[in-house]
């Protein structure tokens with residue numbers, strides 16, 4: 001309670017609290033804009049298993065404010081903490097739940113605790129704070145997990161006669177949804193930077209942000225001549241133009257990874273414009289990825305990301321995704337990403353390995369599926385060939401699917417035993433992609449196998465979804481960031497041709513479908529009319545069929561080995577499910593949905 005009251009004052013002095021948190025044992029505060037007039041601040045208390053939240057918003061007199069947690073961002077069917085004022089002008093704070101229609105019911109168990117409230121008389125800003133356990137053991141509450149959390153909010157006019165019956169959508173004046181990684185459990189103990197470290201910002205240049213909901217802006221730039229010499233990136237983070245915090249949704253910096261002499265046109269415009277030169281499509285190797293609500297990314301102390309050098313193409317491209325749901329007009333923006341760079345190289349170059357499925361039409365997701373799973377494998381023969389004797393340490397991970405992905409998980413198997421997952425996100429969204437630091441670096445040894453499983457929701461698609469590069473195609477990838485740099489760069493799989501041929505033959509001979517393996521695979525998939533049985537047969541096929549491995553080195557060649565018709569890794573013992581610490585009186589329906597925090 002004391003902390004919360006102090007924090008109400010501290011947060012006003014943004015710079016002061018940033019300096020203070022290193023003195024205390026607590027994890028730092030983070031902030032997330034919720035639209036242009038409110039912000040969500042929070043701090044994680046891992047030992048207590050809870051978060052401290054503080055909301056600031058511009059209010060009218062007696063207005064109510066609801067903030068909550070939602071599985072995939074829908075404001076309805078969500079868990080809320082609501083501040084409201086009754087007609088006697090008493091201030092209330094309740095733990096509540098909105099049903100499919102958005103109508104609020106107060107929970108039987110009240111789990112939005114330690115409420116503090118403060119109204120600033122001169123700025124019309126109201127602030128309130130509360131604490132919330134990750135898992136309240138109440139089935140009416142959302143379980144806060146590792147990975148993405150969708151924060152929903154809405155506010156409206158008061159006073160209210162009662163909270164029950166309020167509609168969070170139709171009774172609100174404004175509402176919205178923001179995504180963040182809420183449970184940030186990494187303690188940023190900033191490694192020492194060498195004295196010659198300098199800062200290098202890659203910014204957009206006075207972009208007139210369109211009054212469209214979504215804009216992707218691309219700007220190609222040439223690196224400064226000093227980067228003809230190899231350097232290390234030690235950190236990267238956002239530089240957001242003041243006042244535009246709610247508009248800059250995510251940013252990525254891509255390297256135009258092609259021959260050193262290729263000149264890329266200095267394009268500056270919408271990424272999807274017809275005027276965008278074709279050669280800029282080569283700028284797709286990710287150097288940095290940041291999304292709203294994320295902090296800076298700091299490399300571990302012995303590691304740096306290599307940039308520059310004699311054979312390094314000198315062009316990079318900044319992509320900024322502007323999200324403007326309030327259709328603001330005339331906003332000018334020069335936000336971007338700032339790197340900390342040094343020529344004093346650290347011991348290790350960071351490396352990236354791509355795990356998951358090959359993005360080709362052998363991967364397919366039938367239409368009208370609520371949750372269809374596909375897995376990509378990195379088998380022990382491949383890690384055995386491609387990793388050094390002591391293995392590698394994975395410190396970061398970027399999960400990646402396109403529009404229909406809802407969950408991603410990479411499982412880790414050693415000697416037939418499943419150990420803690422490498423990374424997972426049970427509330428994944430393609431619109432919230434960042435390179436995330438893992439709570440602790442994970443050691444992967446030669447001979448380990450990794451299984452990346454993606455879950456897709458195609459309920460609103462009428463046709464089959466196939467693997468591919470286009471945004472309406474799908475992918476299932478985990479880019480892992482690690483050291484020391486190893487030979488292996490791609491460890492992905494697809495179903496073996498033989499198994500797929502057998503399935504298409506079965507569909508033709510027994511189910512009268514127009515499948516034909518001599519035509520394009522996509523044609524056969526598209527010709528199947530998807531019944532429950534045919535979907536189930538495809539699912540079973542993907543579970544059991546042998547695979548074809550892409551086990552490639554960083555020079556683009558295949559590592560020696562037999563990579564066709566490989567058996568999928570066998571798991572002799574599964575990781576035991578996590579036991580929730582809940583009183584026996586609670587009957588739980590969530591038991592299978594929660595994961596380890598670490």
Ligand SMILES: *[C@@H]1O[C@H](CO)[C@@H](O)[C@H](O)[C@H]1NC(C)=O
Nearest residue numbers: 058059060061122123124125
């Ligand atoms: C605060 O609200 C009052 C009444 O709604 C309004 O007249 C005033 O301009 C507001 N002040 C600020 C600083 O927004």
Ligand SMILES: *[C@@H]1O[C@H](CO)[C@@H](O)[C@H](O)[C@H]1NC(C)=O
Nearest residue numbers: 210211212213214215216270
């Ligand atoms: C904004 O939207 C309009 C209408 O959809 C479109 O014509 C225009 O190109 C968009 N502007 C940008 C910069 O994307």
Ligand SMILES: *[C@@H]1O[C@H](CO)[C@@H](O)[C@H](O)[C@H]1NC(C)=O
Nearest residue numbers: 460461462463464472526527
């Ligand atoms: C679905 O497939 C049909 C037939 O190939 C095609 O005409 C239609 O445009 C597709 N629909 C969508 C939404 O892609």
Ligand SMILES: *[C@@H]1O[C@H](CO)[C@@H](O)[C@H](O)[C@H]1NC(C)=O
Nearest residue numbers: 358490550551552556557558
């Ligand atoms: C792996 O290497 C082979 C041989 O160079 C190449 O044909 C294939 O496209 C590569 N696969 C991937 C996924 O890069």
